[in-house]
Amino acid sequence: xxxxxxxxxxxxxxxxxxxxxxxxxxxxxxxxxxxxxxxxxxxxxxxxxxxxxxxxxxxxxxxxxxxxxxxxxxxxxxxxxxxxxxxxxxxxxxxxxxxxxxxxxxxxxxxxxxxxxxxxxxxxxxxxxxxxxxxxxxxxxxxxxxxxxxxxxxxxxxxxxxxxxxxxxxxxxxxxxxxxxxxx
Numbered sequence: 001x002x003x004x005x006x007x008x009x010x011x012x013x014x015x016x017x018x019x020x021x022x023x024x025x026x027x028x029x030x031x032x033x034x035x036x037x038x039x040x041x042x043x044x045x046x047x048x049x050x051x052x053x054x055x056x057x058x059x060x061x062x063x064x065x066x067x068x069x070x071x072x073x074x075x076x077x078x079x080x081x082x083x084x085x086x087x088x089x090x091x092x093x094x095x096x097x098x099x100x101x102x103x104x105x106x107x108x109x110x111x112x113x114x115x116x117x118x119x120x121x122x123x124x125x126x127x128x129x130x131x132x133x134x135x136x137x138x139x140x141x142x143x144x145x146x147x148x149x150x151x152x153x154x155x156x157x158x159x160x161x162x163x164x165x166x167x168x169x170x171x172x173x174x175x176x177x178x179x180x181x182x183x184x
């Protein structure tokens with residue numbers, strides 16, 4: 001039991017707007033192909049439905065699409081870029097309106113990860129971890145329905161070493177994308 005308590009890493013970190021925006025940007029990059037494909041399929045589906053409803057045949061729809069492909073491409077890309085900026089704008093407005101938490105608490109042990117802010121508390125078992133990766137400023141833990149961003153600035157040197165040790169012990173090798181030399 002004493003060994004388990006020693007393995008526990010608890011940290012409190014002040015959140016900044018950049019933390020929320022960085023998480024959103026990471027998710028955008030990670031899911032770009034999927035979200036863009038869904039968006040294009042949705043737009044194409046609407047165009048085909050509207051054209052069919054207006055009495056055009058599939059041959060006419062294809063002919064018009066081939067003639068106006070530049071217009072369609074600009075519309076699709078422009079629409080996607082506009083919809084991609086909405087979450088960033090919403091996050092910024094919520095931050096300015098003081099509606100996002102300014103502090104987070106994370107506790108990591110051999111059983112899992114607990115993440116809490118003033119608004120909510122979430123607990124995750126390591127067995128549900130899909131992958132764990134990092135960039136220069138944070139770790140990203142992807143669970144079934146959530147991505148947790150853990151800023152590196154919240155760790156002391158000892159906590160960081162314990163965190164890495166816990167990750168190496170309990171996170172399956174195929175889910176652990178942390179580079180051994182990049183951490184220490």
